[in-house]
Amino acid sequence: MKQQRPNLRLFVLIGFCGLVLLAPVELMRAEETPVPSGTPAAKGAAEHPSVRAVGVHKWDEEQRAANVIYAQRGDEIWVDIINFKDWVDSLGDKKPQNHEVKDLILYLDHFPLLGVSPIYSYDKTEWxxxxxxxxxIRTTVGFxxxxNDSSKPGWSHLLNQPVLNRKVIVSVGFPNGEEIxxxxxxxxxTxxxxxxxxxxxxxxxxxxxxIVILGALIAFLALARHTHIIRDAAAPRRPDGQRPYSLARGQMAFWF
Incomplete structure (x- = not known):
């Protein structure tokens, strides 16, 4: 019995040390092993493809701070398109053969401006x-x-109102009539x-x-009053010493 006690104590000591060493390992495994959740992660609905914003390109940068935009012929504008590729895929059989960003044209008031094509574009992922x-995906396209000869019918339609400014719908699309x-x-x-x-x-x-027209009119009236610019130089003078006005010269001054 005296010889077995040291062996028994040795076995107990070895077992205790093994438990001490294995406990941290099991704890680390428990922390690393992910616990599956019974509730799936929520997923929001995809953003509807559309034109969301527009602005004018000035001083080599895009002006993005204004809600009221004024632009005229000769200006460069930018258009933000949300999920452009999703819109192209949704066209189905109506999708044209050339359906890349570079194939887009500008639409104003649902009227296509043929020949007004992108001058630059880039994509940016946002949330x-x-x-x-x-x-x-936000696709920014510059126009x-x-x-030109292709866009002349569109501009004639847009510029046919004698107003200073015309509020219009801004969109993009393809030459076949498909508009986002x-x-x-x-x-x-709002x-x-x-x-x-x-x-x-x-x-x-x-x-x-x-101002130029008014100045020219005032100058003409002054010359007509004090010079012979529209008077008949060959006619006899009137009692006041002035020569009579010439109908031919007056008509020539009016038309030319």
């Missing part, structure tokens, strides 16, 4: 502020509001909605032109 947040939805819509008048005004008659150019 909504909803709970849970939803990922979407130059130029008038737009949030830049005159019918939406504080967060953007309003896009197409300048029909530029104020500064119009004012400068009127």
């Amino acid at each position: 909504t502020g909803k709970v849970p947040p939803v990922e979407y 130059s509001l130029v008038r 939805d737009s949030w830049v819509n005159p019918k939406q008048v 504080e967060k909605d953007q309003q896009f005004y197409l300048t029909i008659i530029p104020k500064f150019r119009t004012a400068f032109g009127l």
